[in-house]
Amino acid sequence: MSTEPGAVHWAFFTRDPEGVQIGTYAFDGKHSKNLLKTPQGSPSNLFGLDRSQRAQGPEIAYINTSVTQWAPCAGNLATCLHEAAARPAEKVKNRNPVRTVCGDSFITQERVVPWSYRNLVTYDRRVTRIAHLDVSCS
Numbered sequence: 373m374s375t376e377p378g379a380v381h382w383a384f385f386t387r388d389p390e391g392v393q394i395g396t397y398a399f400d401g402k403h404s405k406n407l408l409k410t411p412q413g414s415p416s417n418l419f420g421l422d423r424s425q426r427a428q429g430p431e432i433a434y435i436n437t438s439v440t441q442w443a444p445c446a447g448n449l450a451t452c453l454h455e456a457a458a459r460p461a462e463k464v465k466n467r468n469p470v471r472t473v474c475g476d477s478f479i480t481q482e483r484v485v486p487w488s489y490r491n492l493v494t495y496d497r498r499v500t501r502i503a504h505l506d507v508s509c510s
Contacts, residue, residue: 390483390484390486391483392481392482392483392500393481393482393483393484393497394432394433394436394479394480394481394482395408395449395479395480395481395482395497395499396408396432396435396473396477396478396479396480397449397453397477397478397479397480398475398476398477398478399453399457399476399477399478401457404449404450404453407472407473407477408428408432428470428472430468431466431468431470431471431472431473432473432479434466434467434468435464435466435473435479435505435507436479438464438465439462439464439479439503439505440462441459441462441503441504442481442501442502442503443455443456443459443501443502443503443504444500444501445480445499445500445501445502446498446499446500447495447498447499448493448494448495448498448499449480449482449495449497449499452480452499452502453478453502455502456478456502456503456504457478457504459504460504461476461504461505461506462503462504462505462506463505463506463508464505464506464507464508465507465508466507466508466509471509473507474507474508474509475506475507475509476504476505476506477505477507478502478503478504478505479502479503479505480499480501480502480503481499481500481501481502482497482498482499482500483497483498483500484496484497484498485497485498
């Protein structure tokens with residue numbers, strides 16, 4: 373980004389692509405399922421006609437701010453999920469009008485693996501923190 377006078381500072385309009393990203397998952401002990409309903413144009417979202425996934429961002433942000441029992445994790449999602457599943461779940465209430473995250477679930481804080489390291493690891497995101505949740509939707 374240029375610091376010249378009159379230069380447009382795009383960071384005002386966009387997020388840092390290497391910043392922290394939030395993920396939500398279900399995990400049955402063997403398989404994980406991403407609970408994010410993206411991308412908007414996918415067939416599961418009726419190619420953009422179903423707009424319910426647009427409400428998911430505020431829902432997940434609310435759940436994220438409710439978490440108090442984060443566990444550090446340094447690595448791939450599968451390892452972090454196995455470790456977190458062994459710990460008791462923190463009870464969190466989901467009071468959002470559109471609820472997509474309910475029951476036994478996991479929320480993560482992740483960072484994208486930098487492009488220069490993409491060939492050194494088998495995953496594209498590195499989980500930095502994880503929480504095991506029991507999300508009440510009633």
